[in-house]
Amino acid sequence: MSDITSRPAPLSGLRILELGHFIAAPFCTRVLADLGAEVIKVEPPGRGDPVRAWGQTPEGQSTSVWWSVHGRNKKSVSINLKDPAGIDLVRRLVGEVDAVVENFKPGQLAKWGLGPDDIAAANSDAVLVQISGFGQTGPGRDRAAFGLIGEAVGGIRHLTGYPPAVTDLPPVRTGISIGDSIAGLYGAIGLLAAIFEKRVARAGEDLPNRRVDVALTDSVLSLMEGCLPEYGYFGSVRQPHGSSLPTTAPSNAYPSRDRKWFLIGANSDSLFARLCRAMDRVALTDDPRFIDNQARVRNAEALDQEISAWTFTKTIDELEAAMKEVDVPSSRIYTVADIAADPQFRARGMIQDVADPRLGKVLHPGAVPDMGGDAGATVRWTGPEVGAHTDEILEGLLGMTATDIDRLRGAGTI
Amino acid sequence: MSDITSRPAPLSGLRILELGHFIAAPFCTRVLADLGAEVIKVEPPGRGDPVRAWGQTPEGQSTSVWWSVHGRNKKSVSINLKDPAGIDLVRRLVGEVDAVVENFKPGQLAKWGLGPDDIAAANSDAVLVQISGFGQTGPGRDRAAFGLIGEAVGGIRHLTGYPPAVTDLPPVRTGISIGDSIAGLYGAIGLLAAIFEKRVARAGEDLPNRRVDVALTDSVLSLMEGCLPEYGYFGSVRQPHGSSLPTTAPSNAYPSRDRKWFLIGANSDSLFARLCRAMDRVALTDDPRFIDNQARVRNAEALDQEISAWTFTKTIDELEAAMKEVDVPSSRIYTVADIAADPQFRARGMIQDVADPRLGKVLHPGAVPDMGGDAGATVRWTGPEVGAHTDEILEGLLGMTATDIDRLRGAGTI
Structure with missing residues (x-):
């Protein structure tokens, strides 16, 4: 029996193509990459994922420190999706992966020739995970997918505030992109469930590939506890309760005396x-x-x-x-300074000084969940430069030559 | 090629034993049960999971309407864990499942003879998912795992409020059990990742079974975007920003005129x-x-x-x-009344009138993510009565006779 401490990460051997940007899809694939999946992230040549510019950025750099975490454990391949030769490259990559994760506006990839049918034609085994604000179907699918809107529609914003009797301030934003993150987690679950079906439960059967349609709104709604049945049964509309709990006290x-x-x-x-x-x-x-x-x-x-x-x-x-x-x-109530100093987080490897080739040491949250320390979810490398793995992937996965790659680079395709 | 609309749910064939209560573990298994996993929930005979008493409850009943959702798609088996004969039953059930999900206080199951080593002895293939407030390791593992504490330690509470210049009210609770739910989602991901390793990537190898250690605090911290790298690199401590975004406007x-x-x-x-x-x-x-x-x-x-x-x-x-x-x-900002009336949610099957044998019609949120309508995640049945499937499981899975079962029932073991 092999020693658990020396075995590969649990998702080693799972290869995923990310056609994502901003938060939801990249967060989904970060979680899977932390668990050992090989994630190939396609980014526009040059500036890459727009989220690279979000948050605090060191003087003279174009990429934020957040990227060190958000892009970690992934391979970045730069491909111009507005160039038909780039679309062709992506289709060839689709042929080499187990799953594709995307979060463009519904219909956008199809316009480029990378819709569900194109993905299925390129690889009938690939699971397709599509994350969006309101889902791929229904009359509202084309609404702009801003996180704050999806969180409000899913029901979380209304409950995150004080009753009107206490203050006339509006309910607050949960100060992080909570809706995107929850949708990303559901995307990971759907992806792994589809892989289980294909590779375990129905292995060997010729099944059409699964599409996993994750809406930010649906994902938030699924967390709303008894709100919906209570409304349906009693007609009661759950109201915000400030910083306390409505059903139990204290x-x-x-x-505190020192104003905390x-x-x-x-x-x-x-x-x-x-x-x-x-x-x-x-x-x-x-x-x-x-x-x-x-x-x-x-x-x-x-x-x-x-x-x-x-x-x-x-x-x-x-x-x-x-x-x-x-x-x-x-x-x-912990600030990030309290978090960084917390002995329990430190003991569990949740606060890590990670060497980043661009930035030196960067403080990362550890990988979740703990599945056996270094044999489980880990930080293997930090968010890479745009296209850092283009040559490696095009050569190793698609068998292209250095000459082919030079030509594509010269044409601005990669 | 089979038609996607008539195929079984993606997790059909995956069998999970839940030794859970309250929110995190039961939410984890609800998500997996919605996707088709067979979830066997062990509950104390009589009153069952204490969460059955949470939330609004119809006159004359002991179980809330929330339970219709929280317990859906699961099989309830009543077993007294304080009775050695009950522990023996659980061990035998462990022998028949692919995974065990629990959220007792760290160490509690081991005291009863159901710790990780006992689980491994009963079934060396079973994945063990342990969800807790602060994790199974470290100096803080024994702290009481209240959701509101874990959310504060993970960092979400500090950011969910107004700056002190705006109000002297404390930051608010995100009005749902957000920390438990996020931990539950990570539990599902860890479980499926371990199954992928065991049944796909390293199928046939004699691997020791995986333990998945999910802490509510770690789970929340993993969502904190750039907070940790920004603190480490710039020394900046992210502060709450009320209902707006700090980096973009408006x-x-x-x-509104009508006070919304x-x-x-x-x-x-x-x-x-x-x-x-x-x-x-x-x-x-x-x-x-x-x-x-x-x-x-x-x-x-x-x-x-x-x-x-x-x-x-x-x-x-x-x-x-x-x-x-x-x-x-x-x-x-949607209330639950807005949610129930929303055409997009309706079109996507996210608002369902489900027949509950105890309550009549109950309004359920649909199952997430959408993986092909009825062939994907669905509501198959509503939260069952305590022990509704005891006989079915003990007979079908453990091969016990009606006489055996009567004896156990007479002795108060089930």
Whole structure:
């Protein structure tokens, strides 16, 4: 039996062509590349994926530091998709892969001669994953796929805010591209499910290739817990609840003396009793307003005031120590500085100083999930320059000669 | 070549044992069950998974309407894990499945005799997926895994709020269990990656079984875009930005005359010009304050005031019509009532009236991703009663007789 620590990553041997840009498709393939898949990313010659210009960028460079993470573990091949010779190259690459992942506007690739039928003609075995804002079908498929719109339509934005009685500020954006990321994860799941069908469950059968149609809106909606059945059954429309939970208390963010926010989740009788002990207010557990969860939810405002009055006398460090002593779930609200310093993240390899040939050391989040350290998901290399692997792929995969490649480069195709 | 519309779901033939409760593991297996995997969920006899009691519940029932969705497409087997005879049953079930998914507190299953070594002894081929708040390793692994804590530690909570200059309210909770769901999706990816390795890439090799260790905190951190490299490289700590985007403008929520919020993302020169046309304010495009994205970001507050002054004169319906005419990405912020009425969701089968034997008709979100309608991810049945499939599984899978089963039931083991 081989040693788990020396075996290849789990997705070694899976080859994926990415026709993606911005976030959703590239995030999908980053997750798969972290797990060992060979991802060939097609980018426009020159500037490459527009997302390379997003975020903070070192003086004199055109590519952000985020790219070091977002493009990691992938091979970049530069091909001009507006050139028929480039389309021909992509079709030949499709012939050599297990799956294609794309997130152009629905219909865009078909206009270029790379639609689902073209992909199937080039490789009847290739799984096609298409990620878009609203999906490949339906009357709304052509709407522009901005993440903030998809998140709002999927239902997450409405719930991410305070009730109108608390403030007249609009609900906030979850400060990251949450909808794109969730769609990317669903894309990875659909891709692997289709591969399972083709290579395991129905191996040897002549099945038409699967299309995986991931909509950002659908992906967000799938996470909405009981909202839809509760609306259908009771007619109730779930409303935002600020920083607390609607059905249990206390569970909220409380201010510290040094003006930070401290989360406490003491929402069971036993946790609440321990919190009261730490606050030196054990009498609160016998207070009829707080006697059980139902009572605490009814009197959550009064309860939160009691807790805030106490937290406001302590620094965030004192609060953490106090809650640790009574073992009540709690935490400061981590900034990225807290994340980078966190011993648990460090111990799990989730904070890595990675050598980047362009930038020197770059701080990367580790690869997820942990599947056995170096034998699982890992950071193998950082986001490459545009076209860094063009020659390697065209020679190795398509058998082209240096002369062929020079000619394509001269013509601006690659 | 077989017709795609009549073929089995992609994960047909994959059998998974769920030792889960609450959200993360059950969500992971729901996604896999939607895709056709046979999921056998072990629940305590009697009350079952505690999450059955969460959310709105019809009069006289003990199980919420959410359960109809959360438990769908799974088989429920009731087994008492505090009874050694129950543990023995679970071990025998482990012998019959491709993967086990669990989300007990790290170490809890091992105490019961169902730790990783026990699982491996029962079935050296079974993939083990372990989902927890902070992971199976490291100094923090025993911290209580409350979603709100994990989300804060992963970094999402800090960014989901307004800057302190705008309000003294704390950042809000993304109103759903976003951290658990993301961890569940990573669990599904890890499971399928391990199956790919075992059954495709290294089929026939005698590999020790994979453990997939998914931490809620790691999962959230993996979505944090450029936060970590930007902190490492520039020392900059990403801060919350309310309902707008920090790097591009205009992109925000604007008030309508009928007191709703309307999202507009007009953050390119061409989109901005079209917005100005709809506002009948074309001169704004020549205003030096708004001449390009950089200028608009610098003067975002003034720009948002101009736009708000206009949106406030229109109803939400009028705003939607106006933006549709000039094709600018925009949307009202959907409540679940908007979601249920949305023609695109309806057209894509994302709003389904599903017959539930307990409740009658229940509104379900469709299964994600779309992999060919009824041949892909589907709702096959609704969340079952506790133990509804106990006899079927013990007879069919373990070959037990009715007498064996009666005895176990009499002893309270099942």
